[in-house]
Amino acid sequence: MSRHPRVAFTMNREDHASAFPAPLLVELSAFTEIITPEPLTELSSAQARAVLAETEILITGWGAPRIDAATIGMAPRLRAIVHAAGTVRPILDPAVYDLGIRVSSCASANAVPVAEFALASVVFGLKRASRFVAQLRDTKGVRDVRGMPPIGANRVVIGVIGASRVGREMLRMLRTLDAEVLLCDPYVSPAQAAELGVTLVDLHELCRRSDAVSVHAPLTDQTVGMIGAQELSLMRDGAVLVNTARGALVDTAALTAELVSGRLDAYLDVVHPEPLPADSPLYTLPNVVITPHIAGALGNEVVRLGELAVAETARFAADGTFEHEVRSVDLAIIA
Template sequence: MSNDDVRTDPHPQRRATSLLLSIGAAERAAFFPAGALEDLSLHAADLDIVEPEDARSSEAIALAEIAVVAWGFPRLDADMLARMPRLRLVVNAASSVRGLVSDDFWASGIPLTQAGAAMSPAVAEMSLTLTLSLLRRVHRMDHALRGGTSWDAAREIARAREISGCRIAVIGASRTGREYIRMCTALGADVRIFDPYLPAGDPLSARAGGLDEVLSSSDVVAIHAPATTETAGMIGRRELAAMPDGAALVNTARASLVDMDALFEEVASGRLDAALDVFATEPLPDDDRWRSLPNALLTGHVSGATAESRARAGRIVIDEISRFLAHEDLQHRVTADALERMG
């Protein structure tokens, strides 16, 4: 092996003593593919890999200065923090941190950052995919043909629509919502937005309207708002009733934003179509009522789980650790105040 083939630490003075990587094996390989794990290891004298379910009892957590975590890692409560006396930084490779933090964690002053931005393009692309599928009646045709309906009968569905000129309501101008808006407008859609927190002077302000207004004047409603106490149930029976006959709802955000019983009634009646990547109960039970509806397009909470989004998240993790060790501002830091309006 030549000297050029040997990885060297470009900043040997910027290293943690111990870095804990606690992400399940399958996802760990997705976050840190080919060479990325080696890049991560350059940021610490010791890299300890611990499965999330073993983290609470692992001796490695007592040494960790930096913890890189995701789903399944124990909540950072007083007990867990006491087990991690040297902890200086927590990096969540996933998005939501609600199940990870506690009042005791915020009181500790330990900085927390996350890689949720990596998922936005993937979730927006899936939302667009579902939107196009609903407009072109792909779900209805597939269900009919696979269910034994004759060719001619399967073709007797409502006339398909194109996205160009389609009226689309976007609920939430989040990172993902903005990416979805960019994609839809590039294809010629007429996009309206509901987001009460849209800043004055935002380029999207010209497309903004009230919730009832955008719901009642749209062919497709796509939900991209965060799951908070304020947004819980925001699309209820009244709001669904305001949507025009034949309209469709796409939800790649969280099920808690929608009255799922009311939505089921609307879809079961045939008045609305729906594409859902998120559900009130996950995994979705084998006998769940949603599985039988021909005008419901279902996916298994996978919108953000592309190979590219996971690799992007891994790079964000590495970059944030680099900034922390270089005493630079974190680009994706989460604070207790900011969490109130985050998913």
């Protein structure tokens, strides 16, 4: 690799502009040669092929085309991919690793706003904010706590499913609450759970004991529908389900039945299918808040991804290492 490695971008233009404002591109150009400041939005044109032929570090992001062996074949000098977004799974063919390409992800930067959103959802959910909003709309000013589930986040039990990057950031943020925190994750040992300051339990115990459950597991063949009718039935009356991970982790039909009955509350940033059918009752229930997949970095949060991508590129240019490397063995278990 040259002393100043040649860098190119592939992602959608809007996120590129948000993640890499001019001052950050100036910082990046201090230790790299940016082949073109404009991101490649496709990799098949003659122009894209010409850029790839010179690229040593490829910075990807949301909207990037899938990177596979054919892509690497067009980039003989490529040594590393830095993903300025969350998970690399949608864009990265595992065959890339067989060709010796190193990969880094900025998922840890994206984890911050997701965990902030999840924490806010837990607090709002336990405060019964959506129920009070609906009540206020109907009564035009009357607040009545009669018939409400238990209100507040003081001395409650909060269950976190998945010690992913977002899950761990959520665990850190939960320390601000006066709450007992349970964790379900098959890849975490009791000793590691102790270091995280949480109690390790299985999924059913977590569902039984928690006043609020926050989902942060990856979506894999093994986790699809992991929260189904049985798990939901174990949750105590008035429990709050928060999902900022993937909609397919939860059985939508089973959850809908529980929410229509009014037994549970839910704050859902992801659903399955996404979006839900227009006639879904979840859009109008007073005990449900649905947001359109906004927990991850948006607006002024996106620049965090660019900053971390530049830091990772600087590290790789200096000594060939990454702080946030994604290995081939990680693909099966990461979000």
